[in-house]
Amino acid sequence: MLALIVSDNIKKMKIKEKLIEVVKLQRIEDDGILYITQSAGIPFDIKRVYCIVDPATDLPRGYHAHRQINQAVFCIKGGVVITLDNGQEKAKIALNEKNPGRGVLQRKMVWIEMNKFEKGTIILVLASDDYNPGEYIRGYTQFIKEIRRP
Numbered sequence: 353m354l355a356l357i358v359s360d361n362i363k364k365m366k367i368k369e370k371l372i373e374v375v376k377l378q379r380i381e382d383d384g385i386l387y388i389t390q391s392a393g394i395p396f397d398i399k400r401v402y403c404i405v406d407p408a409t410d411l412p413r414g415y416h417a418h419r420q421i422n423q424a425v426f427c428i429k430g431g432v433v434i435t436l437d438n439g440q441e442k443a444k445i446a447l448n449e450k451n452p453g454r455g456v457l458q459r460k461m462v463w464i465e466m467n468k469f470e471k472g473t474i475i476l477v478l479a480s481d482d483y484n485p486g487e488y489i490r491g492y493t494q495f496i497k498e499i500r501r502p
């Protein structure tokens with residue numbers, strides 16, 4: 353019985369570890385601090401970079417998945433709580449300005465929710481492809497339908 357519980361916990365941990373993939377920008381101190389993407393272990397070619405600047409603190413963002421695009425999300429100012437959901441498991445990670453080079457991957461077909469923005473937050477996103485509204489899944493029911501499609 354004990355073994356069963358332990359193995360179940362390990363299984364859950366493995367799923368969570370896979371869902372939350374932390375990436376780290378290389379940090380260079382040089383009369384200030386630089387964060388660079390080279391050697392950061394971003395597992396895709398970066399085609400697009402965008403920022404979300406000073407989002408409303410009382411309004412969540414995200415609530416979508418991408419069918420084709422992989423992204424790496426960083427919080428370079430303020431703070432945010434990010435929830436990722438692969439249709440089986442949900443996991444949260446807090447990102448904040450204490451470690452602006454620490455980000456998280458949002459792989460394609462992973463649902464993202466961004467909550468608890470601190471005032472003056474800046475989110476930096478590195479994306480694997482151009483913006484294409486057609487590759488977004490904006491409804492959770494549709495996401496679950498597509499993720500469970502054989």
Ligand code: TYD
Nearest residue numbers: 400402404412413414415416482483484485
């Ligand atoms: P959206 O991806 O929905 O933002 P969030 O994930 O923060 O909720 O994008 C918000 C708006 O900006 C939406 O109208 C689409 C537009 N947009 C672009 O035109 N180009 C882009 O590269 C991005 C990311 C968004």
